[in-house]
Amino acid sequence: MSFSKPASASRLASPAPLNALNASLLLDFDGTLVDLVDRPDAVVADLPLKALLDQLAGTFEGRIALVSGRSIAQLTGFFGQPLIEFGCVGSHGAEVQVGGLRAAPVRPAALSVVEQAMMSAFGKTEGIIVETKSHGVALHYRLVPAAESKVRELAARLAQSSGLMIQEGKMMIELRASGHDKGTGIVDLMAHAPFLGTRPIFIGDDLTDEAGFAAVERMGGFGILVGTERPTAARYRLDNVAAVRSWLGEAT
Numbered sequence: 001m002s003f004s005k006p007a008s009a010s011r012l013a014s015p016a017p018l019n020a021l022n023a024s025l026l027l028d029f030d031g032t033l034v035d036l037v038d039r040p041d042a043v044v045a046d047l048p049l050k051a052l053l054d055q056l057a058g059t060f061e062g063r064i065a066l067v068s069g070r071s072i073a074q075l076t077g078f079f080g081q082p083l084i085e086f087g088c089v090g091s092h093g094a095e096v097q098v099g100g101l102r103a104a105p106v107r108p109a110a111l112s113v114v115e116q117a118m119m120s121a122f123g124k125t126e127g128i129i130v131e132t133k134s135h136g137v138a139l140h141y142r143l144v145p146a147a148e149s150k151v152r153e154l155a156a157r158l159a160q161s162s163g164l165m166i167q168e169g170k171m172m173i174e175l176r177a178s179g180h181d182k183g184t185g186i187v188d189l190m191a192h193a194p195f196l197g198t199r200p201i202f203i204g205d206d207l208t209d210e211a212g213f214a215a216v217e218r219m220g221g222f223g224i225l226v227g228t229e230r231p232t233a234a235r236y237r238l239d240n241v242a243a244v245r246s247w248l249g250e251a252t
Helices: 047-059 072-079 110-122 147-162 181-189 205-219 241-249
Strands: 023-027 062-069 087-089 097-100 101-103 129-132 136-138 165-169 172-176 201-204 222-226 234-238
Touching: 023 181, 047 062, 047 241, 062 181, 072 087, 087 181, 097 181, 110 129, 110 136, 110 147, 110 172, 136 147, 136 165, 147 165, 147 172, 165 205, 181 201, 181 205, 201 205, 205 222, 222 241, 234 241
Parallel strands: 023 062, 023 201, 062 087, 201 222, 222 234
Antiparallel strands: 087 097, 097 101, 129 136, 136 172, 165 172
8 A cells, every 4th residue: 555645745734623514524443532552451431532422423413433443342342332323433344333234244263263373372471462353353562562573473374374364553463354444444434324425534543544544535535643653645643642632622
């Protein structure tokens, strides 16, 4: 995938104030709405975030969606309630939920084999976390950065033997089925009301979000990168989660 930057500037600019008119708001979760934490199960969807999303759902008249590498089941668990008032793209685009409609493929049997292999290799290693998802299995090594080469070696071997693809992330590597990503999930979501025919704005922080940035550009919208500037298909940038929440909170 090739990334582009604004030709007229050497740095990504901050986005203009957010206006909901004929726009849809698509939001990554980890690293965008909540800060990254050492353990993936330790994330908290706090009350101010819930209130902000409720406010935005009203401002955008329901044209708001979470777009995450997490499964929809995981997101539901963090929020403590079904997310039927929002659209959802989960599992890197494998799952799409709009209103009462939800589409998801059958979980590949190879993921169970991969999970067992990861647990056998690292299940007793302090600090390395095996995260089982609906449509993927991830190894997190944030607590043990020195283990990165061993994690990558195992992931490469398992990808070759299972036919699954490798998904890069921040201090983690995941194996999942191919044929979908956040970009394809966004395209599927935008084909349904109330998103249909509107301009998509996608905010994300990770390499996993690049397909989403490219997709919204093709649909006449734009992406916003969260964090340190890097080569990206996003058009704008915000510094961190606090900056994202502040910018969203001023939407009109």
